[in-house]
Amino acid sequence: MISLAFFGGLWGIPSLLLALKLKKKFWLSQILFGALFPTAVAMLVVFPLKQIPVTGAIIAGGLILNGLWGLGVAIGLKLFKLTTTH
Numbered sequence: 001m002i003s004l005a006f007f008g009g010l011w012g013i014p015s016l017l018l019a020l021k022l023k024k025k026f027w028l029s030q031i032l033f034g035a036l037f038p039t040a041v042a043m044l045v046v047f048p049l050k051q052i053p054v055t056g057a058i059i060a061g062g063l064i065l066n067g068l069w070g071l072g073v074a075i076g077l078k079l080f081k082l083t084t085t086h
Contacts, residue, residue, distance in 0.1 A: 019083050034070015035063045
């Protein structure tokens with residue numbers, strides 16, 4: 001649980017930087033960032049290190065779960081007024 005919180009916060013930094021750069025496509029960029037980058041690192045780095053097999057279902061689940069994480073980050077950024085997008 002601590003690991004998830006730590007890495008969620010760590011991924012939040014580039015997510016915030018992306019949000020500040022791509023103001024017009026804020027929501028889409030946050031969802032796509034969340035879906036693609038953390039999932040790719042998990043599937044290409046973490047899972048092989050832990051010797052966990054990667055299947056299509058795991059990839060799809062990772063994309064959906066991490067995409068929702070990206071949406072949550074976007075909502076958090078809006079609630080805490082860390083971006084100036086409308």
